[in-house]
Amino acid sequence: MASTNWTKALEPDELPEGRVKTVVVGTHSLCLTHYDGQYGALDNHCPHQGGPLGEGSIEKGLLRCPWHGWDYCPLTGKPPGDQFDDGVPTYAVEVRDDGVYVAIDSPPEHHQTVSDLMIQTMVNWGVRWCFGMVGHSNLHIADAIRRKELTGEMTFIGIRHEGAASFACSAYGKLTGRPASCLAIAGPGSTNLLTGLWDANVDRAPVIALTGQVASQVLGRHNFQEIPLEKAFGDVAGYSHTVLTNSDHSELMSLACKSALVNQSVSHLIFPDEIAGLDQPDVSAAVPDGRIASRKFSPPESPYQQALAMLQSAKRPVIIVGHGARYEMDRVVELAEQLNAPVLTTFKGKGLIPDSHPLGCGVLGRSGTPIASHFMNESDVLLVLGASFSNHTGITPKKPTIQVDLDPMTLAKFHSVDCLVNGDIGIVADRLKADLLVNAAIDQRDEIAERWKIWNREKASRRSDDRAAGVNSASIFAALSAAVDDDAIIAVDVGNNAYSFGRYFECNRQAILMSGYLGSIGFAFPAAMGAWAATQESGTPYSGRQVVSVSGDGGFGQYLGEFSTAVKYQMNITHVLLHNKELGKISKEQRAGMWEVWQTSLHNPSFAQYATLCGGLGIRVESAAELDAAYQQALAYRGPAIVEIMSDSELI
Structure with missing residues (x-):
């Protein structure tokens, strides 16, 4: 049974005669009134459409709602005459020497909601950050995140524009390979996310987008801020679903997290307003144990043997690494050292090998160095690892080329390639190191050093x-x-x-x-x-x-x-x-x-x-x-x- 607490709401003489004011007491928003020498405390929400009565005024003895002009007694909350048959809930008031006190029931014990369950599931999958903006159609989700922040399991970053939230998540995913989440309201808040989510989509970064939505009973009726979010996110999100009353809510979030991680893509969940707050008191949040298989696999033997033969006979092999090789660079560099092969990077791969390394040649392409271009042009075999042949990089199709990637769609994405190796880059690099017992490659380190000297003199001149x-x-x-x-x-x-x-x-x-x-x-x-x-x-x-x-x-x-x-x-x-x-x-x-x-x-x-x-x-x-x-x-x-x-x- 709820207990009642008397809480100070106003200082003495704070509210003049004939005026009203919004006062927040605990989690209650109240409309305090001062009329005819008496104080009243009403619920701050007009029963018509929830208008804030504390922003209204007392006119001819009646409290008028600022939204639609509906009237109530400022002390009892009752409507005048037969205007309509509902009224505004009121709270007991006491005027004491030190101010005006209001009797407020203690808040009821919190029960797990759909939002609590789904956010806990997201936390169980390792999501620790949420960037976003709190608003009227995502308040249940926001409160669930707030509770996880209180326990130290999540951190929320309140941004100024939702596009910044999705860009922040995209960058976090590119850096770590793990998803962060972004939060927006229905309508414009959700559409503001799209640019950053497209950045994540095309660069294969995992992100989880959480968007509010208007209440399900008004969907399709052109409600305020209603847009068809599944359609709006349909191409950018590899997984996009609306949370329904009878959904398996924890499983929906698990699949969203799994899709983001396995496919390195955007997942999107839509929360209709009233569904996000439904009680789910006896349901346990899912955990990721046993839900993701290893994606590290060896390539088929035939293309691997073709790649091995091409490298064994190459005199001037060159390795080109892209962002997709970022977690395997120790093994790639060891392979390069064994092959005496210059290592070039795409722009997205800049820094994967230090420029100071004896085999490092910097970035290839429009944002690159003449060193990288020189060694690609002088090569007799290109070994391309985790790169996608964008026109910005300009990997030539005129050289014999081996492409290695975990994603079969990335292989030969733009044009045919001599040797396509579908497999884990680290595993392929290790096998090549073990199998390349003899190779014909010349040592190009001195030539690399000379090219760096030329480029460094040019840079000094430009300074x-x-x-x-x-x-x-x-x-x-x-x-x-x-x-x-x-x-x-x-x-x-x-x-x-x-x-x-x-x-x-x-x-x-x-x-x-x-x-x-x-x-x-x-x-x-x-x-x-x-x-x-x-x-x-x-x-x-x-x-x-x-x-x-x-x-x-x-x-x-x-x-x-x-x-x-x-x-x-x-x-x-x-x-x-x-x-x-x-x-x-x-x-x-x-x-x-x-x-x-x-x-x-x-x-x-x-x-x-x-x-x-x-x-x-x-x-x-x-x-x-x-x-x-x-x-x-x-x-x-x-x-x-x-x-x-x-x-x-x-x-x-």
Whole structure:
């Protein structure tokens, strides 16, 4: 039986005669009234459509709802005359010397709801983070997450735009191979998630999207914020389902988690408002034990033997690694050393082998080095591991090629390939090391070193370029290479800043995150938020690592408000912002196509001052000589910082 507590709701003389006020007492929202010398306490929800009575007014002795003008007695909650037959619940009131008190029943014991059950299942599957925005159609889900946060099993990050939430989840999935979750309301909140979810979809990152929905009884009636969410998410999500009254709720969440993990894809669950809050008191949350089989398997023997023969006879073999090889690089590098093979990376694979390694040749393609291009062109066999042959990378189809990938759809995705090996990259690398007892490959290390000397001289020459129009990119990224930790996590945007980063930043063991196939501007800073979350997980490979993001002014402007999110949660992120007042890559494309440069200029604030106004650190850099000190100060700051570099849009 519920007990009654007398709780102070108003100070003496706080509410003038003839006025009303909303007061929250515990979990109760009340409308306090002062009329005819007496105080009343009514439930704050009009029984018509839930209008907030505390925002209404007393007119001619009656409390009027601000939404539709329905009237009630301000003391008894009764409607006048025969207007309608319902009324507003009231609470006992006492006026004491120190204020006005209201009798409130203690809240009933909480019973497990559909949302509690499903969020607990998600936690059991290892999901520890949720990025999102709490709103009226996801309040049951939000409360379930709140309860898990109280027990330390989940952490919620409240963002300013749902697109940042899905980008953060995409980056977390790309980095860790595990899903984070994002939360949005029905309608516009859900559609705002789509860009970041598409980024996850095309780059094979696991994400779980949780969206509210209007109550099921009004679906199909063009209700406020109603859209057909299963259709809206149908292509982006590999698994998308609506939670129904009689669903096996724990199993729905288990399948969503399994699909995200096994398929490295987006899963989506839709929660109609009234179903999300249904009681499920006696149901246990599912666990993942025995639900996922190992995906590590050896390739079929015939293509493997073909690959082995091609490598045994190759004199100048080259290995090209993409993002799909990121968890197997120790074994890949051992194979490269045995083969004396130069190792090139795709842009998404930048940093998988240090540039300082005797066989490391940097990035291949538009964002790459002339070293990588040279060795691909001089090769007689290409061994491509975990890469998908995007046109951005430009892996030539004219060389004899072996492609190894776990995903059969990635094999020969764009054109035919000489030898297709469907299997685990690590297993294939180990077998090749064991079976390549004799090979014809020459040692190309000296040639690699000579090519690096040539490229380093060119980069040094470019660092001296100065048109008096800002700092050149060669200097910006040379200084950043020297400043960041060897194992930093770096999120990069799209545009000229990304091309320059790929070309000039010298990787050691840093993990690089980017919007690959989608190529979405604005990715970098929300991605850094997702990476920061991974660094907060003790006992993981990412714990405590430095997080840096890089963008232009156009990209950062897309999610400018999220810097305040980073301040709120004290995320230790250093953002390097190339400020040239222009969408420089688009200007370059317009010139290349012989168009007039049009509508690519930007009107910007001082981003350094903006960072300071938000409560973070902002540093403005106007010359190359200031770079080292600015980076050191920003990286040492315990919280979010912006290094705003006035950069030359031409010297990229």
